[in-house]
Amino acid sequence: MAEQEGVIKFQLQYQQQTALTAEDVAELNSWRTIMLQLGMLGQTPTRYDNYGFGNISQRYGSGNQFIISGSQTGGIANMTAADYALVTQCQPAQNRIVALGQTKPSSEAMTHGQLYQLNADIHFIIHAHCPAIWQQAAALGLAQTQAQVPYGTVAMTEEVARLFAQTAVLQQGIFTMAGHEDGVVAFGATAAAAAGRLIRCYASALKRGGRPN
Template sequence: MKVIDDGVIKYDRSNFSPCDGLAASEFQNLEYWRKKLYQMNLIGEYPEAKVGFGNMSVVQDYSEFTECSHPQFVITGTQTGKYSDLDGTHYTRVLDYEVDRLKIKMMGSIEASSEALTHAAIYAANSNIKAVFHIHSNEIWLQMLADGSDKTCASIPYGTVEMAHATMKCISNKDAGVFCMHGHEDGIVIYGRSLEEAGELTNKLYKKYVQSELQVSL
């Protein structure tokens, strides 16, 4: 069975405030894109290991709950990849964070995705970025590595301070783009100035590496 390096929360979980599910207005635009990615099998669950993969977030103003010096956001909750549709109980507010201390302040009826620290690092590094998608695809991941695409170091695991710093280096001063997580098998990150831009970049990746491969095999 394939060894899955995913799903385990590594950030400090002590600042989680349980509450009722989020209102639809907080996540419905994000859910629109999540459904598309789920249907493309870029978000889901590894069936043998029963471990979910893929997570998504979008910048959201939560200053009514906590004042924060960097962008706040809403993100899919931990281990929600297996569900075809999410509701307010599957999303979490990220109110504040300290990347170098692995600290995340969050509020929801579920804890934030195990990759929340990577999302936080991207938003903290560039306030022009408004949406982050973390997908899984072995086909895309392998071909991006072969193509020499932007990537993090193979020795850096997900959910760590080192990955957060590597992520910041990957995006550099770019407001939109993609990179693969060399040390996190199948993991790819897409970021953009809007959900629509991140979605279009994801579609381009899929058409380039997955659909073209299907056409060749036919």
């Protein structure tokens, strides 16, 4: 049986309050709309037992704080600032996230936080679900996390750190999660860079006969 989507596995210290404005999430929302149209994130009865899938984030300010789409918001067509959370602390070694907002952060917030801490040039992350890329990962030469490592865990943050140390993932700006069905993570200094990497890989995977979203 496939692992259920959207389960928060980290220790979450969460304060419910207004934390973000429409301006704070404007760029995130524009790119989320494109990802939704591509089927890279969302919610549909025909995929993952109708649980929401995929998430998107952006570094906030000059430190490692970041804005991320809320847990199980995939089914929302037009998100507002209330549908995002602000992660103020991410402590992978302690399996702990501290967040503010009107919704809890995505179950993948720990992985996003690790990426922001690994490289200061990363400002935007998309965790997509794309069968074509996932199935063609080896053929596309993409770095992959090990199949036994579950999403949203300390083990996943350690695995991401391993990819940064042992593979060319930083240069590629994209990797797949072998143990998380269809899971693909793209990142970059800008939203356009991260999304562009994802879309180019999707086109290459389709060319090789990958299954469309």
